[in-house]
Amino acid sequence: MEQVRLGIIGIGGMGTEHAKGLLAGKVPELKLTAVADIRPARLEYAREHFPEEVQRFSDGRQLIDSGCCDAVLIATPHYYHPEYVIYALQHGVHALSEKPAGVYTRQVREMNEIAKKSDKVFAIMFNQRTNCVYRKLHEMISSGELGAMKRMNWIITDWYRTQAYYDAAGWKATWDGEGGGVLLNQCPHQLDLLQWLCGMPKKVRAFCHEAKWHDIEVEDDVTAYLEFENGATGVFVTTTGDAPGTNRLELTFEMGKIICENDRLEFDRLNENERVFCKTCREGFRKPEVEHLLPETDGMNEQHIGVMKAFAARILRGESLVAEGTEGIRGLTLSNAMYLSSWLNETVEIPFDEDLFLRELNRRRNTSVKKEDKGIVFSTEGTY
């Protein structure tokens, strides 16, 4: 079998987990041939735990230049994702970036311009798009059977993190090291799914609370109000401070209501379009009739493995990716708009002023305080 030789840049929590999956043969068409990390302790870990033939580099660029990889998976801190993607694509190496696409859209826009001109594959780790529940939902919405969306409400608060989580790594939860908090680290999947399922909002008014539940620089509690092109409204609530949290997405359409919670869908389907019923019914308190359905999915949910399999299949045979790398900018646009709205204390329209965002971000980076790096790597097994 033909295999793609893959290097992983950044073997902290996520990168190490990906390496283990590949070494366990979970993605037969990808062969782990190298890893890179700027931290000697992580390379030492790789020397001890990975097979001898997995080469080790202290710099991602050296790994790309070495010629031992056809493709790279980038799992560094967020600021470096675009940098390594660009370097890889410009040096003839395919790139799969961890989420988020970057920290600010201007940086990601530059990356996307380069990716569009490149003949190499550029993918992004939106592994939640492999979840059968979201795929089914996407299929139902795309089919048009639901009519226009009227409202969305996503409470995604099951990202509980302790103070120890934030204390483990020097870059975490600082403006300069990570560039954001729960919106940038935990929520890129939901923000991507939000735009994938509902489209991009036009207006965002967000309330980001920094250091609310943890001793950190960035936000760990967010409530955002959204308005979409067609007038639909939405709410997005997230935090790393709630235990137990909730992951409940409620969507209202002209043809009924869908609730996505506990890995299943519930669909209250109306017997007629509500917009028509409202205008034609002669009674004041009547409602359209409802049928309660549990839409079936195919049960498949390959997560990271699915994204990596599709990445290899695209490189080898031109098949579909789970998510094109260039699509990463959309979810990032949402989180950037939420930050900007909260910083300016006003509603932000999309597209927003990317230079203004960068100035505001840099102001925070300039006063960012470097933390001691304890070099602790928690297992991310079971997280996203």
Add this chain to the structure above:
Amino acid sequence: MEQVRLGIIGIGGMGTEHAKGLLAGKVPELKLTAVADIRPARLEYAREHFPEEVQRFSDGRQLIDSGCCDAVLIATPHYYHPEYVIYALQHGVHALSEKPAGVYTRQVREMNEIAKKSDKVFAIMFNQRTNCVYRKLHEMISSGELGAMKRMNWIITDWYRTQAYYDAAGWKATWDGEGGGVLLNQCPHQLDLLQWLCGMPKKVRAFCHEAKWHDIEVEDDVTAYLEFENGATGVFVTTTGDAPGTNRLELTFEMGKIICENDRLEFDRLNENERVFCKTCREGFRKPEVEHLLPETDGMNEQHIGVMKAFAARILRGESLVAEGTEGIRGLTLSNAMYLSSWLNETVEIPFDEDLFLRELNRRRNTSVKKEDKGIVFSTEGTY
């Protein structure tokens, strides 16, 4: 048995329903002795359907002055609630007002001042406070066992109304006739329960959409963001345009999460306070342990009948009311603050400028367009 002689002022939808309940003997200590309505057609209805001994008046003041009632139940359009309450109390007659307490807090503040000086009973129809589920929740929160509240999220969108509902009465859903929409007509219960359970927020940022789903003047779609004194945040979403709607209240506390939906409570109780766990746990991804409980209630839910029974018992024996009339100002403060925030397009702090609110309201009343009154009275059975 001693009975309180009760008059009902306003026999539209709600007033007629109350009259039927009393005539059916559901509140043994209240005896319906009179009704008043400015609409001849409603008095004609009363003549045809109510016993001969129920006197009829074309003016609520005449009813109060007549001496045939010890107490009145006021079920007129909202603007007139304070006016009749004041007239009743000042003329030695006990008053039970339908919700809301009024349309603007300045008006209600005047009413409350008079009520505080009166020795007559003043109650308000917050019948949802009789619901065993909310009573149990109130008891759990008040006991202190849950610790501080961290977050609340109430999606209360099961108020579906057709265009025919709004077209039925001339005063409905106009700024001049009703003074507001879903916040003022449908939501006073939830806004009262919100403050009863969670306390009053300090800041409100609301997005009220007028005539979004119906051909009306006032709002039929609202999303509001709240901030409480202790830093807790909240979301309140309501509409009369969603079918089927949702009534789901989620509250997060230091000791766990409570969901109130489908007339029952679910409580995920932590084995320790999250705030302590967060700071002391040495692992990054661990969570406090959770026990899933279904708190039991006493099953009692007397609704309007319960409020009326307590009203009579207070008058006859000084017992507890379901809700003191003067408490009506709190929920109204919430809806007024939501309107003001939306009108000004900014965050409003509570207490807000009541004169500014009234000026803004009057500006809308001045351009309000009077609708034809079709005189249709829909049965409100099964609504709140």
